[in-house]
Amino acid sequence: MTTVLTNATVFTGSADAPLHEAVAFEAGRILAVGDAATVRAIAGEDAEVVDLDGALVSPGFVEAHTHLAMLGQTLDKVQLRDAGSLSEIQERLRAARSAQPEAAYLLGASWMFDAVPGGQPTAAMIDEVIDDIPVILDSNDVHSSWVNTAALEAMGITAETPNPPGGEIVRDADGQATGFMLETAAIEYVWSYLDEITTAADRERFLDTAFEAYLHSGVTAATDMALGEPELAAVVRLLERDGRLPFPVTAHWLLRPTGDPERDLSQVTRAVEVRDQVAALDGSEWFRLAGVKFILDGVIDACTAAMRAPYANGTNAEAIWSYQTAAPVAVAADAAGLQLAMHAIGDHASEIALDLVEECGRANGPRLRSPRIEHLESVTDDTIRRMAALGVVASLQPVHCDPAIMDNWMAMLGDERAETGFPWQKFRDAGVRIALGTDAPTAPLEAAHNLFIALTTRSALSPGSAVYHPERAFTPGQALEGLTLAGAVAGEFGDGIGRIVPGGRANLVVLDVNPFTGDPDDLLESTVLRTYVDGELVAGSAASTRE
Known part of the structure; x- marks a missing residue:
């Protein structure tokens, strides 16, 4: 089946290239891109024609x-990016623990430094609300980990545990780990522990x-x-x-x-x-x-x-x-x-x-x-x-x-x-x-x-x-x-990825907001109407409607 996306603003990948009106694809490959009449003529009378009502068609975002794996895991964690204070972080952790009473550990993501007093998180701050299971919280930049005492014990972190090259286990005046792990200390100790469990x-x-x-x-x-x-x-x-x-x-x-x-x-x-x-x-x-x-x-x-x-x-x-x-x-x-x-x-x-x-x-x-x-x-x-x-x-x-x-x-x-x-x-x-x-x-x-x-x-x-x-x-x-x-x-991709070019893979996105003509603020509420991979409609609101 040949498909034509028309009545659209078609961006082909280069800022210097002209915008077009339509694109056609078949068998997972781009067939033609250009003005609507020419593309429809190339596609033939039997082509499926989709009128996009002025939407943006772009190469699929790269x-x-x-x-990837960390992202998928993070989407399952307690979300902390918009928690503006220590008390709010603690309340979210308390609620998550209450909702998961059988959990063997608890993970959180994206805490912000300015939400923590002095930007220096400690195990004691988490222990106030959860002290019975390991709790591991990634900073927003994922370059630091904040853990509770149970997590330090589970990872075997003691006063004698060395700092790895390029990292630091933050310690108190007595040399004890505070629960704040920087850079490669987070990678070598926290990430390795998570790999094990x-x-x-x-x-x-x-x-x-x-x-x-x-x-x-x-x-x-x-x-x-x-x-x-x-x-x-x-x-x-x-x-x-x-x-x-x-x-x-x-x-x-x-x-x-x-x-x-x-x-x-x-x-x-x-x-x-x-x-x-x-x-x-x-x-x-x-x-x-x-x-x-x-x-x-x-x-x-x-x-x-x-x-x-x-x-x-x-x-x-x-x-x-x-x-x-x-x-x-x-x-x-x-x-x-x-x-x-x-x-x-x-x-x-x-x-x-x-x-x-x-x-x-x-x-x-x-x-x-x-x-x-x-x-x-x-x-x-x-x-x-x-x-x-x-x-x-x-x-x-x-x-x-x-x-x-x-x-x-x-x-x-x-x-x-x-x-x-x-x-x-x-x-x-x-x-x-x-x-x-x-x-x-x-x-x-x-x-x-x-x-x-x-x-x-x-x-x-x-x-x-x-x-x-x-x-x-x-x-x-x-x-x-x-x-x-x-x-x-x-990313060293080939085969037309990142471009709309005849013969290239038909990886496309259709967005309901056109940034060339519309208000950029509308992007904050925009909808992906269609996502195509090799010409197959795999996501977007149109895909949901079809299902």
Whole structure:
């Protein structure tokens, strides 16, 4: 069956390309795109014709940075992002415990630093309401964990437990853990504990939940940014179960600093093995390991991002991976043809990231590369110029600078840096390719809300007039390109993903709000009418009606 979507505004993936009126597809591939009469003539008289009444048709959104299994798990947790005080957090935990009296543990997500007295959570604060089972709460940025005493005991955390490289178990004056775990301490101890208590069936359910949520948001491809052994096993089981994934995924193998150069390098060896093993699987066109992920620093909210100058409180943070420890690992990964993805929030961390890219070129010689830096919240003008010269992609998340969550971020910096963050306009002016994502579950996953913030620099969490430097705003074409084509290029997708082009995969989204002509505020209440993957209607209000 040939399908024609007409009476629409059709965006094809590039901000510079003209808008069209209609698109036709058959057998999972785009047949034609252009004016309505021409497309209908090519499609033929027997084609199904869908009149969209002026809606937006776009390539399906490409989520440029996500954590699929973690997102699916987070959607099951106690939600704390909008809890504005410690008492409100405690009340939600108390209510969740009352609703789950047989639970062996309790998980929460997205607490905000400015909701906790002094931004320093303690186990005692949770113990006041739940002290009989482990409670583990992820911070909004998922770079810190807040746990109760029962969780510390379950994880075996004592005064003698060492800080892992790049992380900290926050301790009191007596050397006892307070219940606050920063950066790799959260990864090595909290995440590892959660891996132990999570079943294979749980992980499959988490992935199913994440895929379903994304499809209803119009996402038809995604790049997972923290793949490890448990996540890999879950994806493989889904491929074995269904022969495919709900939409194509590329992934990056998470590298953890160990303090041992040989162990660090062995992680690259494992990444190469995984890449080759996945490529040999049935259904491999749905899943591919594209590269490796370095978490070079932490986050500004916790003063763990590596900055050129100290924070307002006089402290600063060392990089989680120093240049010296990361360089041989990056060179090995690059030599193996693995893409480098580097989390760098602080302005010093992004300098390290570019030093690594340059070292790969010196060590391995010139060739086509597509390195990417994730987040780039505080960044110097010189770094932006270097990124443009080196062809490094800026992977940015508009939802991370929602004005509703910016107060603590700005207070931690405390000087002119608080007013120069997230410099989207400077990346654009320098010619740096920008891919847009959400980093879910560190932020809401809805693509339309991400688009709203990109267009307005206003808050999707707390709508109002407050803005963070509106000169940074994207045009509709620029933002949609970042959410589609640029995300596909950054994620090393091919086969027409991220574009509407004849012969390409018919992965499409239909949104009831047209950002080219409508009020951006309408995006906050927008509806995904249709999501197509390979020409199949898989989600959206129209899909529900059809069912």
